[in-house]
Amino acid sequence: MLNFAPTEEQEEIRQLAQSVAIEQLRLQGRSAEKRGDISPELMKTLTQTGLTTPFPEEYGGSGALEALTYTLIAEELGFGDGAQAMNIIGSLMGPLTVLLAGDTNQQHHYIAPFCDAQQGHLQRGSLAFAERTGGYSVGEISATIRSQDGDYILNGRKRDVLHGERSSPRVVLVRIEGTSGTEGLCALMVPLDGAGVRINHDEGKLGLIAAPSASFAFENATVSATCVLGKPGNSGVIRSATLYNILRAGVACGMARAALEYAKDYAKGRIAFGRPIVSYQGIAFMIAEMAMKLDAARLLTWSAATSWERGFDNTALVQEAEAAQFQSVKIAKSATIDAVQILGGAGFIQDHPVEMWMRNAAVME
Amino acid sequence: MIDFTLSKSQGAARDYAHQVAMEEMRPISLECDRTEKIPDSFFWNMQRRFWAGAAGQARMQAQEEEEKQDNVLSILSQEEMAWGDAALSTAIPGPGLAAPPILSQGTPEQQMKFLGPYMDGQLHWGALALTEPGIGSDVAGMSTTAVLEGDEWVLNGHKHYITNGARADLVVTFATIDKNLGREGIRPFVVPQGTPGFVVGRIEEKMGLRASQTAELIFENCRIPKDHLLSGRESSKKAGFKAAMGTLDATRPMVGALAVGIARAAYETTCQWVQQELPKGFPSHKRREIEQELEETRQELEMARLLVWRAAWMADRRIPNSKEASICKAYAGGLVMKVTAAGVRITAPGENSESRQLLQKWFRDAKVFDIFEGTAQIQRLVIARRLFPEVDIP
Numbered sequence: 001m002l003n004f005a006p007t008e009e010q011e012e013i014r015q016l017a018q019s020v021a022i023e024q025l026r027l028q029g030r031s032a033e034k035r036g037d038i039s040p041e042l043m044k045t046l047t048q049t050g051l052t053t054p055f056p057e058e059y060g061g062s063g064a065l066e067a068l069t070y071t072l073i074a075e076e077l078g079f080g081d082g083a084q085a086m087n088i089i090g091s092l093m094g095p096l097t098v099l100l101a102g103d104t105n106q107q108h109h110y111i112a113p114f115c116d117a118q119q120g121h122l123q124r125g126s127l128a129f130a131e132r133t134g135g136y137s138v139g140e141i142s143a144t145i146r147s148q149d150g151d152y153i154l155n156g157r158k159r160d161v162l163h164g165e166r167s168s169p170r171v172v173l174v175r176i177e178g179t180s181g182t183e184g185l186c187a188l189m190v191p192l193d194g195a196g197v198r199i200n201h202d203e204g205k206l207g208l209i210a211a212p213s214a215s216f217a218f219e220n221a222t223v224s225a226t227c228v229l230g231k232p233g234n235s236g237v238i239r240s241a242t243l244y245n246i247l248r249a250g251v252a253c254g255m256a257r258a259a260l261e262y263a264k265d266y267a268k269g270r271i272a273f274g275r276p277i278v279s280y281q282g283i284a285f286m287i288a289e290m291a292m293k294l295d296a297a298r299l300l301t302w303s304a305a306t307s308w309e310r311g312f313d314n315t316a317l318v319q320e321a322e323a324a325q326f327q328s329v330k331i332a333k334s335a336t337i338d339a340v341q342i343l344g345g346a347g348f349i350q351d352h353p354v355e356m357w358m359r360n361a362a363v364m365e
Numbered sequence: 366m367i368d369f370t371l372s373k374s375q376g377a378a379r380d381y382a383h384q385v386a387m388e389e390m391r392p393i394s395l396e397c398d399r400t401e402k403i404p405d406s407f408f409w410n411m412q413r414r415f416w417a418g419a420a421g422q423a424r425m426q427a428q429e430e431e432e433k434q435d436n437v438l439s440i441l442s443q444e445e446m447a448w449g450d451a452a453l454s455t456a457i458p459g460p461g462l463a464a465p466p467i468l469s470q471g472t473p474e475q476q477m478k479f480l481g482p483y484m485d486g487q488l489h490w491g492a493l494a495l496t497e498p499g500i501g502s503d504v505a506g507m508s509t510t511a512v513l514e515g516d517e518w519v520l521n522g523h524k525h526y527i528t529n530g531a532r533a534d535l536v537v538t539f540a541t542i543d544k545n546l547g548r549e550g551i552r553p554f555v556v557p558q559g560t561p562g563f564v565v566g567r568i569e570e571k572m573g574l575r576a577s578q579t580a581e582l583i584f585e586n587c588r589i590p591k592d593h594l595l596s597g598r599e600s601s602k603k604a605g606f607k608a609a610m611g612t613l614d615a616t617r618p619m620v621g622a623l624a625v626g627i628a629r630a631a632y633e634t635t636c637q638w639v640q641q642e643l644p645k646g647f648p649s650h651k652r653r654e655i656e657q658e659l660e661e662t663r664q665e666l667e668m669a670r671l672l673v674w675r676a677a678w679m680a681d682r683r684i685p686n687s688k689e690a691s692i693c694k695a696y697a698g699g700l701v702m703k704v705t706a707a708g709v710r711i712t713a714p715g716e717n718s719e720s721r722q723l724l725q726k727w728f729r730d731a732k733v734f735d736i737f738e739g740t741a742q743i744q745r746l747v748i749a750r751r752l753f754p755e756v757d758i759p
């Protein structure tokens with residue numbers, strides 16, 4: 001039955017995420033950018049709240065992931081600070097992919113460390129998705145594996161892999177040679193070094209600087225069969241990829257909302273020609289436009305999240321998840337650019353966070 | 366007769382500026398952006414290359430030569446400079462934004478006195494201070510005051526976001542002599558660096574134009590001689606505010622030209638990236654989409670440039686051009702954001718190459734072109750008000 005209201009429990013979790021976002025992520029936005037990473041203390045707090053351990057309780061997690069709930073969390077984190085939000089989500093996607101596509105042994109081995117009370121917050125995972133020839137769309141995955149003497153030979157290039165350098169598990173999305181579209185997708189774990197594996201830290205980034213990333217290049221790299229998560233071509237891989245799309249969409253909605261709220265507050269307080277600037281249609285319409293497009297994108301994202309949860313038609317899910325991501329990133333980009341405009345000269349100055357948000361949104365592509 | 370070809374001297378000015386941009390600016394562009402510093406060698410090279418030009422221009426203005434084309438010559442070279450590096454363009458030694466009010470509002474003696482020293486072959490800069498923390502778009506609402514005490518003006522107030530504010534030899538500072546007069550009470554004053562009571566505050570850290578200096582200026586009982594008021598050649602009461610607004614008709618096309626220059630650089634670099642750096646295996650249908658988008662960009666760039674040329678041409682002919690100046694600035698300011706954002710998006714899958722670094726820099730530089738010299742919204746107000754002079758558009 002049609003219903004646009006989150007459950008009471010979801011609302012509680014959302015509020016918890018929101019308070020962390022406002023009290024921590026937002027305030028640490030600049031310092032995280034300077035450091036080029038999220039602070040370990042903040043990760044510890046997040047781990048303690050359970051927000052970063054959405055894994056089954058048997059592995060020590062706070063309970064299995066529910067897509068819509070986590071989409072709500074992603075939006076709140078993105079509202080706090082998009083770069084730290086992507087830092088968190090990017091890391092989570094590693095163990096989550098193991099959960100969705102891996103077998104029980106792999107799950108035990110790779111997920112439990114993230115739930116460790118002492119060391120869990122230091123753990124990072126990664127999911128390599130986008131490539132040199134495309135974006136965050138499974139149809140555009142062209143890195144391949146083929147089997148050879150019981151092992152797999154891996155070829156391809158990946159870009160903007162959050163935590164790609166120091167992660168474990170280091171999961172890479174590829175396809176079985178000769179397949180296309182949503183068929184034949186595989187997730188496998190690759191070592192940091194090894195013949196044919198090149199991993200380079202990304203330098204001089206425009207945005208999302210607080211989310212360290214790396215580029216991968218594989219040239220006939222040999223990967224043992226035990227590194228493949230579950231059976232090659234299992235549908236958990238698509239569920240992981242679409243979940244990443246949906247969570248990226250959630251973060252992007254949060255980025256847009258941050259820009260909207262910040263610009264709203266500024267426009268109410270800033271006086272020009274004797275009146276608050278929001279009383280001019282040139283400003284008011286811009287803000288109205290942001291609000292409208294954000295609501296639209298968020299509903300598309302929620303809709304994709306509920307489809308993910310229902311989970312029967314993978315082809316339709318891919319389309320929905322990618323649409324949610326495309327529309328959300330689009331509004332995140334335009335809303336952050338418009339927020340800078342609404343602040344005028346102040347928007348261009350680094351005292352305010354909007355210029356950082358504009359750079360963050362620009363590199364979500 | 367309508368003619369879009371450049372004359373020999375116009376073409377030469379453009380070629381010269383392009384040469385300078387390529388040799389002096391591009392090579393140090395990324396480094397200056399990263400460090401927010403400009404090497405002295407750049408200033409001296411620009412001084413050497415442009416001193417004759419800048420000095421000649423000022424002299425030409427002062428003597429009111431018949432064949433006026435300094436606005437057109439200026440925008441032609443501005444586009445090339447911004448193609449090289451917009452932040453460095455703003456730092457070229459010379460009176461800069463201080464020149465227009467001195468030229469339009471100063472007596473011949475004041476022009477000699479204030480602009481003369483810029484021709485001594487040394488490094489000098491100028492600045493224009495209108496904006497305050499409390500006001501930007503609403504210039505008439507400024508609260509910096511000037512009070513005449515004996516034969517001195519005493520300035521009190523706070524300006525911010527002033528380009529070259531900390532290195533300027535002269536800051537043309539706008540202040541009100543009587544708040545009750547509103548815009549009628551606003552006057553331009555020439556404040557020399559080092560005047561007691563004139564303090565440089567913080568230098569802002571910015572998203573873009575990072576090598577361009579943006580300073581806070583504080584005036585605390587700052588005393589300047591009486592004749593540092595630029596009182597206008599005809600002593601009309603409206604001179605002060607009109608002076609500020611009038612110079613915008615000349616400077617907006619220049620800002621438009623800078624925006625076109627960055628947009629062109631971004632367009633060219635994106636085209637090159639597609640030709641030379643497009644990753645192996647890039648889907649051909651996507652490449653076609655990109656090429657179509659770039660062709661549209663090329664058309665928009667052409668239009669933006671023509672709008673800028675027209676506004677500058679009108680200024681040279683002394684044809685009222687407020688509307689056209691705003692049109693070109695608003696169009697180019699929006700375009701440069703769009704083109705640079707497209708460049709960042711299109712090249713996102715690429716390796717971290719110099720062309721990508723440049724595109725990302727230009728993306729960061731672009732936004733301010735919809736903000737300074739009148740925001741995008743203010744330009745639209747100007748355009749609309751000119752289109753409907755009989756309607757009160759708030």
Ligand SMILES: Cc1cc2nc3c(=O)[nH]c(=O)nc-3n(C[C@H](O)[C@H](O)[C@H](O)COP(=O)(O)OP(=O)(O)OC[C@H]3O[C@@H](n4cnc5c(N)ncnc54)[C@H](O)[C@@H]3O)c2cc1C
Nearest residue numbers: 272280282341342344345495496500501502526528740742
């Ligand atoms: C890099 C840089 C260099 C600069 N250099 C100089 C300089 O050398 N000298 C100098 O004097 N200043 C300079 N400035 C200041 C610049 O001119 C101002 O930032 C600009 O005029 C806007 O003013 P503001 O920042 O106070 O924004 P505000 O005037 O507060 O505007 C905020 C928002 O409200 C909108 N707005 C305001 N009024 C209206 C209205 N009536 N209708 C609709 N919308 C409206 C604006 O468009 C903007 O989006 C510089 C600024 C920057 C960023």
